[in-house]
Amino acid sequence: MKKRSKKYTEALSKIDKSKMYTKEEAVKLVKETSISSFDGSVEIAMRLNLDTKKADQQLRGAIVLPKGTGKTKKVLVIARGPKAQEAKDAGADYVGDTDMLEKIEKENWFDFDTIIATPDMMPLLGKLGRVLGPKGLMPNPKTGTVTMDVGKAVEEVKAGRVEYRTDSYGIIHSIIGKVSFSEDDLLANLEAFVGQIIRIKPVTVKGDYIKSISISSTMGPGIKIENNFDK
Numbered sequence: 001m002k003k004r005s006k007k008y009t010e011a012l013s014k015i016d017k018s019k020m021y022t023k024e025e026a027v028k029l030v031k032e033t034s035i036s037s038f039d040g041s042v043e044i045a046m047r048l049n050l051d052t053k054k055a056d057q058q059l060r061g062a063i064v065l066p067k068g069t070g071k072t073k074k075v076l077v078i079a080r081g082p083k084a085q086e087a088k089d090a091g092a093d094y095v096g097d098t099d100m101l102e103k104i105e106k107e108n109w110f111d112f113d114t115i116i117a118t119p120d121m122m123p124l125l126g127k128l129g130r131v132l133g134p135k136g137l138m139p140n141p142k143t144g145t146v147t148m149d150v151g152k153a154v155e156e157v158k159a160g161r162v163e164y165r166t167d168s169y170g171i172i173h174s175i176i177g178k179v180s181f182s183e184d185d186l187l188a189n190l191e192a193f194v195g196q197i198i199r200i201k202p203v204t205v206k207g208d209y210i211k212s213i214s215i216s217s218t219m220g221p222g223i224k225i226e227n228n229f230d231k
Contacts, residue, residue, distance in 0.1 A: 040218030
């Protein structure tokens with residue numbers, strides 16, 4: 001049995017594992033049960049009633065959280081001509097085409113969090129799929145990172161856009177802010193994220209869509225939340 005730290009045990013003692021908390025109670029508790037020495041992230045896990053073997057039940061997308069993520073992301077844009085300039089004007093950290101791709105391939109360079117690309121550049125990016133794919137960096141139209149509107153995409157990432165996708169168990173994990181956020185800001189982000197997942201419910205899902213929702217701080221215990229977001 002894994003031995004828990006004293007801090008974790010103390011944090012866990014504040015949570016009733018048999019209770020489903022209201023969303024307001026949960027965001028208050030997640031701040032109180034943070035045990036990291038740094039400003040930890042607040043994470044959400046949603047277990048959904050999905051059959052991920054079916055293509056239409058493999059959820060993937062992105063949402064701009066209303067209160068941001070508390071993290072400044074570095075953005076690399078792969079584009080040419082006017083679109084490259086548009087990316088620079090929007091505040092992209094790095095902009096280029098083959099020069100940037102060669103830097104990734106030859107120098108193992110990954111000083112960025114997100115790649116945005118215009119559709120015409122995807123054949124070149126595809127050659128780096130074995131490198132970018134495992135790191136979750138390959139641009140995808142479903143998450144808005146393959147687009148002609150590169151300026152808007154850069155601005156959204158900088159404003160606090162988070163990507164999400166279901167794993168093989170039908171669970172979606174994401175970050176909804178930092179422990180230092182106010183309860184109101186965490187609540188706003190929580191409601192926005194869950195609302196987005198409810199909106200994209202596949203029409204083929206039978207029975208209850210959301211099995212469970214929980215939030216936790218970095219290294220902190222999970223807190224189960226009542227599913228009454230659509231009320």
